Amino acid sequence: MLRFLYVIIMNLFRAPFMITRMRYEADHPEKYSEQQRYELDQRAVRIMCNTGKIRTACYGKENLPKEGGYIMYPNHQGKFDALAIILCHEQPCSVVMDIKKSKSILVREFIDLLAGKRLDKTDVRQAMTVIREVANEVKEGKRYILFPEGGYEFHTNNDVSEFKPGSFKSATMSRAPIVPVALIDSYKVFNSMHVKPVSVQVHFLKPIRFEEYQGMKTKDIARMVRERIEEKIAEYTF
Secondary structure, eight states: OHHHHHHHHHTTTTHHHHHHHHHHHHHOTTTSOHHHHHHHHHHHHHHHHHHHTEEEEEEOGGGSOSSSOEEEEEOOOSTTHHHHHHHHOOSOOEEEEEGGGGOSTTHHHHHHHTTOEEEOTTOHHHHHHHHHHHHHHHHTTOEEEOOTTOSOOOOSSOOOOOOOGGGGHHHHHHTOOEEEEEEESTHHHHHSSSOSOEEEEEEEOOOBOHHHHTTOOHHHHHHHHHHHHHHHHHHHOO
């Protein structure tokens, strides 16, 4: 939390301009392309990393499908997770986020620039609508980040919680590739009580094509994706 406050204080002089610009571009998609809006989000993340002494190392970009839509399923450690992925992911992508966490200033602008989805965990009907919308957009070629843990605890390590099978319905409905994403040490960014330099790793793993998970139950898909992420994390942690 200390680093979060530090980043805010260090960027007070530029925050009004950045937030105003992000809000304007998000509200006028007819004037700004998806690529332009995505690059503005990436710029905001880079500013945060530079002032917050955050280094993000990216691995496995060659694993990302070159064409068509897909869904990235990462482990979830904290507030920096989606930002780290977006910083490493060159092509525009979007994200599904808990509706309660998406309403604060800057977060709201960040999500709107990506045309992200807000999911209400207390409303089953609304959640299913979001799942279908994501599936349809992925069929049309869009790329999404979806956190299958559904949330995160106050992490102080790289443990991975259970993946919720329902998170994978968008993939099975769209028949799109599933890209497991292993995040390592992302929790250190905002869960550490210091502002010393920190390093985060983002690993894009080999995609799981529809032919590989076709006919599997979502609970088995969830287990498979989690195991692959845990195997990658184990390679880099002791």
